[in-house]
Amino acid sequence: MMMMMFLHFSLQFLLHPLLHFLFITLITCLALKILKSLTTTTTTTTTTIHRSRVISNYPPGSDGFPLIGETLAFIAAHNSSKGFYDFVRTRHLRYGNCFKTNLFGGTHVFVSSVEVAKALLGSESVDFPKRYIKTVATLLGEESLLCSSHEHHKFLRRQIASLFTLDHLSSSVRMFDELTVETMRVWKEKRCVIVLDYALKITFNAICKMLLSLEDDNEMEALRNDVSEVTEALLAFPLRFPGTRFNRGLKARERIMDTLREKMAMRRNGVECKNDFLEHLLAKDNPDSAESLTDQQISDNILTLIIAGQVTTASAITWMVKYLDENKEVQDKLRLEIALKNSDTPLRLETLNDMHYASKIVKESLRMATVVSWFPRVALKDCQLGGFQIRKDWIVNVNARSAHYDSTIYDEPMKFDPSRFDEDPKPYSFLAFGAGGRTCLGMNLAKEMMLVFLHHLVTTCRWEVTDADPSLEKWAMFPRLRSGCPIRVIPIN
Numbered sequence: 001m002m003m004m005m006f007l008h009f010s011l012q013f014l015l016h017p018l019l020h021f022l023f024i025t026l027i028t029c030l031a032l033k034i035l036k037s038l039t040t041t042t043t044t045t046t047t048t049i050h051r052s053r054v055i056s057n058y059p060p061g062s063d064g065f066p067l068i069g070e071t072l073a074f075i076a077a078h079n080s081s082k083g084f085y086d087f088v089r090t091r092h093l094r095y096g097n098c099f100k101t102n103l104f105g106g107t108h109v110f111v112s113s114v115e116v117a118k119a120l121l122g123s124e125s126v127d128f129p130k131r132y133i134k135t136v137a138t139l140l141g142e143e144s145l146l147c148s149s150h151e152h153h154k155f156l157r158r159q160i161a162s163l164f165t166l167d168h169l170s171s172s173v174r175m176f177d178e179l180t181v182e183t184m185r186v187w188k189e190k191r192c193v194i195v196l197d198y199a200l201k202i203t204f205n206a207i208c209k210m211l212l213s214l215e216d217d218n219e220m221e222a223l224r225n226d227v228s229e230v231t232e233a234l235l236a237f238p239l240r241f242p243g244t245r246f247n248r249g250l251k252a253r254e255r256i257m258d259t260l261r262e263k264m265a266m267r268r269n270g271v272e273c274k275n276d277f278l279e280h281l282l283a284k285d286n287p288d289s290a291e292s293l294t295d296q297q298i299s300d301n302i303l304t305l306i307i308a309g310q311v312t313t314a315s316a317i318t319w320m321v322k323y324l325d326e327n328k329e330v331q332d333k334l335r336l337e338i339a340l341k342n343s344d345t346p347l348r349l350e351t352l353n354d355m356h357y358a359s360k361i362v363k364e365s366l367r368m369a370t371v372v373s374w375f376p377r378v379a380l381k382d383c384q385l386g387g388f389q390i391r392k393d394w395i396v397n398v399n400a401r402s403a404h405y406d407s408t409i410y411d412e413p414m415k416f417d418p419s420r421f422d423e424d425p426k427p428y429s430f431l432a433f434g435a436g437g438r439t440c441l442g443m444n445l446a447k448e449m450m451l452v453f454l455h456h457l458v459t460t461c462r463w464e465v466t467d468a469d470p471s472l473e474k475w476a477m478f479p480r481l482r483s484g485c486p487i488r489v490i491p492i493n
């Protein structure tokens with residue numbers, strides 16, 4: 001009986017997500033530390049001398065507790081309504097533009113100066129390759145653009161970038177226009193809606209139509225649930241036991257891969273023929289060509305594009321609706337622009353290119369929301385950065401959010417002011433889509449979706465946010481409102 005109770009409590013303990021996370025974190029940190037001490041014993045003496053000589057030149061910051069560093073504080077921020085960035089924000093206030101901390105057994109540096117952003121992201125900085133978590137590679141696939149090494153990345157990026165042509169962007173405007181018009185019809189009928197729910201749905205549908213020409217609602221729904229399982233597993237601990245979040249993500253990935261294999265077979269057998277990304281990637285399938293992609297490369301990157309594009313764009317749209325609700329004068333100015341331009345619907349790419357004030361609203365929303373808060377890179381060797389000593393294997397994070405809220409770069413950074421983009425921002429100061437060789441591939445598509453949404457939103461209705469609670473969703477990969485931004489819709493006409 002005692003044994004049964006013990007087992008029951010142990011199981012309860014391990015299944016509670018937070019306790020489970022903390023427990024595994026401690027074990028992981030301990031294991032990493034032991035491993036590190038085992039592998040660096042031969043260099044201990046020299047390292048110590050080196051350290052004592054230059055120690056004052058390391059970025060300021062705290063190493064936290066032995067073994068676990070500041071991991072618990074980071075997890076606590078992740079599990080709070082202020083979101084994980086609060087961990088970085090408080091240290092940035094305490095230590096300035098460059099500080100270091102210890103997380104999950106490794107040293108992390110956060111930097112937000114324009115010069116350092118340029119050094120790390122620009123000229124395809126070979127000494128600072130992108131750093132990704134192993135679970136991401138397991139879930140998205142070893143061939144995913146997000147996880148590939150420098151040379152291989154160049155090849156994959158070239159193949160995938162060739163899909164974002166003007167032709168494709170033009171036809172995606174038409175398709176996103178239809179989806180948004182339909183969404184606005186539903187909003188007018190329902191009157192009270194949660195913006196994030198609809199934004200997630202239409203961005204997902206748009207990306208899947210563009211990539212795979214999916215039309216069937218059931219097929220779309222099944223894929224949407226699987227993609228959401230994979231997304232939720234990206235930050236989970238890699239425990240492959242039935243019932244764990246990671247395992248659910250892996251199963252969902254298998255189902256997605258099966259669907260993609262089926263689709264590829266149908267295209268090859270001529271059962272289906274469409275003008276979409278999949279068709280173009282398959283057309284490269286020529287064993288004699290150096291530019292040919294394998295089936296694995298195609299399917300891993302289709303999944304990558306869906307995951308990289310859906311939640312980011314949906315979150316950005318939701319923040320934009322919130323900022324506009326708080327800034328009615330910006331809305332009025334936008335309505336005037338649209339009235340003066342007499343922009344016809346359905347919208348076309350040329351119409352969007354002519355929406356100058358709307359484009360600035362999109363940029364300002366992206367600046368304030370900074371959906372991707374920082375970009376991790378790993379130092380391949382000891383070096384100097386921004387006047388500080390950085391050691392090999394440290395993870396250096398370009399802190400985009402802090403750059404976006406820096407008053408020496410942006411005047412009154414807390415103010416939502418689209419006209420600050422009357423002039424182009426200085427290089428490396430606007431980092432919503434990253435910069436350099438890893439700049440977001442879907443940047444133009446995302447801006448286009450935001451513009452189409454914005455146009456239909458302000459021409460169809462006025463709205464008011466009914467829950468102003470600024471709390472953020474816990475454990476979310478990108479900062480987004482816990483409420484999802486509920487609004488009351490007041491139709492125009």
Ligand code: HEM
Pocket residue numbers: 130145146157207304305306308309310312313316371372375376431432433434435437438439440441442443445446
């Ligand atoms: C508002 C929406 C979006 C935001 C804020 C955003 C932001 C970013 C950022 C900051 C990066 C660079 C990360 C780094 O350097 O470490 C990135 C990379 C990437 N994004 Fe986006 N993104 C958005 C939408 C999209 C869309 C719609 C797609 C495609 C459908 C997409 C596909 C990608 C891909 C494939 C990469 C990896 C590029 C590479 O490593 O070469 N993104 N995104």
